[in-house]
Amino acid sequence: MASVTINNIKKDYGGVEVIHGLDLSIEDGQFVVLLGPSGCGKSTLLRMIAGLEPITSGRIAIGDHVVNTLHPKDRNIAMVFQNYALYAHMTVFDNMAFSMQLKKRPKEEIKQKVGWAASVLNLTPYLERYPRQLSGGQRQRVAMGRAIVRDPTVFLFDEPLSNLDAKLRVQMRTEIKELHQRLKTTTVYVTHDQIEAMTMADVIVIMRDGYIEQIGRPLDVYDRPENLFVASFIGSPAMNMFHGEVADEGDAGVVRIGDLALPLPPKAAVRPGQKVVYGVRPEHLRPVTDGSGIRATVTVVEPTGPEIHIFASVGNIVVCSVLHNRMELSPGATIHLEPAPDRIHLFDQGSGERLDKGRN
Template sequence: MASVTINSVRKSYGGFEVLHGIDLSIANGEFVVLLGPSGCGKSTLLRMIAGLEPITSGQISIGNVVVNELHPKDRNIAMVFQNYALYAHLSVFDNMAFSMQLKKVPKEEIRRKVEWAASILNLTPYLDRQPRQLSGGQRQRVAMGRAIVRDPSVFLFDEPLSNLDAKLRVQMRTEIKELHHKLSTTTVYVTHDQIEAMTMADTIVVLRDGHIEQIGKPLDIYDRPANLFVAEFIGSPSMNFLSGEVAAEAGRLVVRANGVSLPLPPGANVTAGQVVKYGIRPEHLRPDTGGAGIPAKVSVVEPTGPEIHIYADIGGQEICAITQDRLELAPDDAISLVPALDRIRLFDPTTGKVINGPNEAPPRTLMRA
């Protein structure tokens, strides 16, 4: 086990820079998820940690060793690939034993370790099978087995679940988390799936266009997104954003959005005339039939089972609200929506940055060693 430190790491292909100075510190035993849309550089960063991509500038250390110039095999890492990358011509046993066979580890020990890994991953009955005789989930477990037998200091996962069907993905998610719990090996996990990130991570690193947008615990990121991008990217359905301008109304400040007044949280750090994006998550908008909230007109109602998604129109802007109440609503019904005041996030529409309220800790944007 080891910590991983990434220091001002940049990556360019030719003259084109894809990672613009990444700083990240991963503690020993931590499960870190690199999250971002495709093309954000998350896989590139992972491959640089693995040693599969050269580092243009900056420094990556594993443990206390700078690994910039080290060959992948000397970094003591193990990697699980999106398409599993199993050795199709070898049995499950030999797939897992391969690295140890190369190192000329005694046969006895190879057997012991492979059997240990197989028992953890429920692969014992399949040791003699070929990869093509296994299901997708089993293949992914073989790939994980191949990683854990090496007893690496860092596990690297590159979108390992994206080829599995939805049900299996949920199951494997739990298995990977359990595995991490058992082995406590430092793990860097790349995904574009925010649910995976939320459920598995100790720490989420949100990346966009080669920049880190926010680093934090899953719920911190969810509750206190640092900017519009993070707020929109995390959460499904995503956060509602209403464009408006701060105005004084009856002695207090509100946001005026197309003639509709939106209440501000107490002590919001804004002044009259300021243009803002008013962010509120769907579950923090409570439909109120009494008419005490923001007036809205229902456009679509989607019952999902545990909850009802209500899409509605507020002054020409579309929003979504989620409720667990069994409301009888039809399109064009008038409702009123009450926002949870302490959950409102205000963003500066030009910079995209959050405008913090005074009674809230600033979101963690960087974590240094």
């Protein structure tokens, strides 16, 4: 196992810079997820760690060794792609053993390592089968097994679950997390799926346009997004956003959105007249029955089983409320919604930065 340290990494293509001086420290044994929309640079960064993409400037170290100029095979890393890239004419055993066979390792060692990896990944009954005889999830496990037997210091995953159906993705993300907990190998995992990131990561690195927007533990990033991009990108359904202006009314002050007056979060560092974005997550926008709160008209009701998602219009703004209890509502009904005062997020309209950073 080893740490991964990235210092001031830059990457350009034909003079166009796509990675802009990134710094990132990944601790030994951590499971770090690079998360962001398509084109944000997450796969490029992963490929630079792997040595598949040359860096323009900066420094990458795996453990105590700077690997800027090392060939991928000399970095002691193993990479798993979304395309399984299995050899169709080889059995599962031979697919997993191939790298060791190339290195002419002793047959008994190969048998032992493949047998161990197969037992970890529940592939023992399938060792004599060919890839065409396996399900998508089983093929991805074979690709993982091929990486495991190399005993790498770092695992790199590039959107490995993208080709699987929804049920298999849920199963495989659990298996990958369990595998990490057993092996404790430093892991860097790329995805655009925030649910994968939230459920699997020790640390999430959120990227946009070649920059890092925020680094933190999953729930810290969810509960305290540092800017509007992170707030809108993390969370499904997305955070409700109201564009308004701070007004000095009462002891605490409010945010005015047309005729609405919404309470400011405690200790918000704002001034009267400041233009802000007032954010509240759907699960923190709750129906009330006393006629207070935000008056809205129900447009769509989506029961999901454990939750009910209520979409409603407030003037020309569509908001979402997530309920965990049963509530009979139909489109056209009037509902009153109240934001939980200790769960409000406040951002500057101009910079997009969080304004209540001092609040716990």
